[in-house]
Amino acid sequence: MKEYETIINKIYTILNSFCKSGRIIEEKVKEVFQEAHSTILKNETKLLNNQMILIKEKRLFFGALNNLDNVIQKMQFTLINASKMHENPITAYQCKELLPYMSNLAQEIDTLGEKYHEHKVYKIFDLSRVLRKRAANVNLYPTLMEEIEQINLQGGEISEFVEEFNNRLQSEIDLA
């Protein structure tokens, strides 16, 4: 099933219409982008619950889905904002520039299926990194702070992670 390609096609249709008419229907944008977000969330959940996949591969595939999700959510926010501020269609053109990268990534995710071959997961992650960088260049990727603010962890849990990361980093650099 070409689940992701279908989503990207729907986004493409919205952006095309935005470029032509200079207007968007906010409800339609929300519907399509929300559907994209829900699909990604469903796959992330499935991935994390799959006991057969190694943490290393889980992290890579999760990272790829997360990159795509972050771009899609930022795009939704930017498009709706642009419409309100009458900044169209420049924003729509910027979003359209990302579509080839989103489409490449979507195709690979669709062909991955349930098998999570290591080389395929690496390829997907690399494609998502390209998308992430391109999106960041046109301000269509959330900043690190925006990303962290979305994370549902208590202060102590974040501190614990930070402390462990710093300690391990120190010993790795010492060993390097």
Add this chain to the structure above:
Amino acid sequence: MLILVDSSTLIAASVFWEFSKNGYLITAKHNAVCDDFFKIIKSTKDTTCIITKTTEEESKAVLNKIVNDIVERKFNSLPSFLKMFSLMKLQDAVTQASTDRLEKIVEEISSRKPIDMTERESIKKELYAFFRENVPKTFKYVKPTMPSKLPGPISSKREILDAMAHELLNSLPVKGIIYRGFPEPKDITLMAEATYLYRSSQTKEKVYIASLDNHFKPNPIQVTHDLTDRLVFSGKVDSTIRDMLEEKFGFRGDFPGEIIKELTKKDIIKKT
């Protein structure tokens, strides 16, 4: 002037994010020095900075290993799916932000020079021979042997050993050379590349390796003895092996901050 960078310097410069709202800070030790180092090198015309593909890949692998180890340890012990999901989001944000910084440094600062692989392998053999000959003569730290019959209580024995350790320290390098131990293959490869670049310039080019790793730079002299677990930094460094490497192979390994100081002294970097 060529400056090769090893993975420790690249990682230290790449890992920094501050969540100012809640005051969380993830930062590698020496981040400020390494970050400044790259900024200065970027604006200096007479230096060429080289970050090899191997160094870049290794640095990313180290970052991934750190995060992977944490996630592996925590993942199955988390009380709910929501926590598990949030941990994945957090680790991904940290890893990818650090990787972004790392790739930016490489893209903006690094040049690539051609390296003859056959020649490099031949230089590696010379380096292995050098280390096989010299590492057995070195010590990782100063540790006086405890005399079998030492009078008095433990506290006075500790005082005697402290004094002995300091005496030994003053006799270095006569009694011993301080060095980290045999370098890893990746370190030897970087040294061979630095040597190759030095020799291929007909020894005209000054070649540095910027590193936090004691296999490249002068080693801090640390003192310990049998009645303590602590390693105390004496405030001195032993550069014997580093200097021997420079003499024989032509590259000079140093802490990034020291390289900047030296370039400033030579007026290659203008004093601000």
